[in-house]
Amino acid sequence: MSLSDVTRPRNPASIPPLQLAVTAALDASSADRDVARAAAARHGLPFAPRRGRSLAAVAEQAGAEALLVLSPRRSALFVDGAEHPWRAGMAALRVKRLLSGERVTVDGFLDAAGLRPGDALLDATLGMGMDALVAAAAVGAGGRVVGVEASRALAALAAEGLARCELEAARRVEVVHGDAAALLGSLPARSFDVVVFDPMFRYGRAAASGFDLVRRLADPRPLAPETLARARQVARRWVVVKDGTPGWDLIRLGLQPIPSARGAKKMYARVEAEAG
Secondary structure, eight states: OOGGGOOOOSOGGGSOOOOEEEEEOTTOOHHHHHHHHHHHHHHTOOBOOOTTOOHHHHHHHHTOSEEEEEETTEEEEEETTEEEEOOOTHHHHHHHHHHHTOOSSOOHHHHHHOOOTTOEEEESSOTTSHHHHHHHHHHOTTOEEEEEESOHHHHHHHHHHHHHOSSGGGGGEEEEESOHHHHHHHSOTTOEEEEEEOOOOSSOOOOOTTHHHHHHHSOOOOOOHHHHHHHHHHEEEEEEEEEETTOHHHHHTTOOBOOOOTTOSEEEEEEEOOOO
C-alpha cells in the first residue's frame, strides 16, 4: 500500500470543517500561477484565480472559508481574516545546531526519539512539521520521515512550506493527509524504527508561533490506547508520546515520562516496540 492511499479521517466531524481553496500571491507571474494550480491539483483542492483582488474577495467568490496562498518562497494560510505563513522558526535553529554538532541546549524531542542516521520515522501528528523537519536532519539522506496530518489545511500548508524551506532536510519529509490510526492499521509490523505522537494538549501553555493555528485546525481527539498499541507493533524500536505539563494524558495512558529539565513545558514518554 502506498502512503498516499491512506484513508482520510474516519470522523471528520471531530475536525473543524474548513472549505479550502488555493490561490497565488497578488504579484504572481504566469509561472507562479501555474505552480499554484499544480499544488491545488496535488492536494485535491480547487484553484481560485487572484485577479488583483483581496484574499477576502477571492475566498468569498470561491465559497472558501480559507485559502492556501502560494508564492515561490512562501506558503501561507488565510483564515479568519488573517494570513498565517508557514515558518521553520525554532526548528531551523534546532536543525542548524544538530548539523553543526552543537547541543548547548537540550532538545527534548531528539533525546526522546533517539534517532540514528538511516532511521525511518513516522510522525503521526504532523501539525506544522517542526519536529518532522528536525527528524529529517537527524536521520540524514539515507533515512525517511513520513508525517501524517488529519487536517487537510494543515497538511497542505506544511507540505508547501517544507517544499519552499531553505533547509535541505525539509525536502525529505513526506506529508500525507489522512487518519494516523487508519494508516497504522494498514501498515505491516515493524515498518518504522520510531513512531511519534504529539496529540493536542488538553491544557493551554506558552507555545511557539503557529500553535494557535494548529489548535484551531488540528484533530482534537486524544491519543487512543488502541492506536498506541498498534503503533508499538509498527515500530521497530519504540513509540514516543509528547504531552504538555503536568502530563495528565501520559498518566491517562499509563506512561512514565522521561526525566526532563526543571520547568520544562513539554514532557515525553518512550514506549518500547512490541516484541515480535
